[in-house]
Amino acid sequence: MTLRAVISGYYGHGNTGDEAVLSGMLHALRPHGVEPVVISGDSAKTEALHGVRAIARGDWGQVARAIRRADLLISGGGGLIQDSTSRRSALYYLGIIGLAKAMGVPTYLYAQGVGPVRTRTVRAAARAVLPGVVGAGVRDEDSARALVRLGVPGDRVTVTADAAFALPPVTAEQAERAEEALHAAGISEVGENEVRIGLVWRPPASAGSRSTGGRVADRDEGLARAVASTVGTWAEEVNGRLIVLPMHPVYDMAQSEMVANQASLGGSRAVVINEPGDFRMVRSIISRLDILLSVRFHGLLFAVGAGVPCVGVAYDPKVRALAQAFGFEALPLTVEEDDVRKALSRAWARRDELRRTFLQMSDELRQRALEEGGRPLWIIKGARA
DSSP: OOEEEEEESSOSSOOHHHHHHHHHHHHHHGGGTEEEEEEESSHHHHHHHHSSEEEETTOHHHHHHHHHHOSEEEEEEESOSOSSSOHHHHHHHHHHHHHHHHTTOOEEEEEEOOOOOOSHHHHHHHHHHGGGOSEEEESSHHHHHHHHHTTOOGGGEEEOOOGGGGSOOOOHHHHHHHHHHHHHTTOOOTTSSOEEEEEEOOOTTTTTOSOOSHHHHHHHHHHHHHHHHHHHHHHHHTTEEEEEOOSSHHHHHHHHHHHHHHHHHTTOOEEEOOOTTOHHHHHHHHHTOSEEEESSHHHHHHHHHHTOOEEEEOSSHHHHHHHHHHTOEEEOTTOOHHHHHHHHHHHHHTHHHHHHHHHHHHHHHHHHHHHHTTHHHHHHHHHHO
8 A cells, every 4th residue: 555645844954853853754654655745945955865755845835735635644753843942833834734634634743742832822723733633653751741732632642752763773884984074073093092072062042943142042152161161171081082063053053163162272172073964974973972962852862872872951851851761861951060070971981881771772762663654554544444
């Protein structure tokens, strides 16, 4: 059975994590006969990167025609139904679901992280369209509870795993390319007693908002300077090199460069490696690190998937949920410099234990993520039987 599906998510915008999510979804969906069309911010880029047909997200006529021809709308993965980043964005994705509903095309929520939903407008829109979805896969229990509060029947909700867990392990060829990129940046060969310390930075207090001014931006910059200074000092203690990876360069690059410069003031040698839009390279580089501090969810996910000990900064509930699941530390936004140093030292001391735990649990979550690829087809088959 072939299933024609339109996929709605934050794709084609150069965000490493979201492109990894789409790749994981396609990896899980295609073996089940799904023929996808992806709604994208840059359809040509999405087609080239993922080998899939894509349409422009701003062309509502084209979007409507694609949905009308489809057997199913797949909304996800990632954190689409939340208004902490943008109310407008949440309303866009709910609007796509509403359009499918009006056309009589069923919707499946795929591996989503749901919430927080705080504004009256987004809550009303969610309660208008979500109760009618045919099924929902979510990344964690908090998301499951959030969907039920928004009116989705509990028996339609399954706790699965982030779609990026469905990606196959980093290949030897990908690892070799990552090593070449690291060597080009002046990073020593593996085994030369130089600790590779990764830092994935984003402006965390603004949680991805597009605002660059005011108290939130000041708080972000203050936290960035404090963390950079501490990580730079800790790198000196363990004979480390700091490797800064901006995963969404449009929004991360300025502070990533500032963090690298600040860390270097203390004598630490820091480099910024920019691989815009190349989620495979970023994931491969993270797999070659010794330890990672990340303020992006998918930076942490790449680390646990490769068995790399890590410390997170909990700018969002999804980071805390991942940390609790895998047993690593997630620091609050109010963290002090000494807390960062202690957390890194604890993770480094536990590195062998964390590696074993991460690899074992990642195998389990990869199986869940792959199973999620078959669930939309099973649901549609059941409805047609």
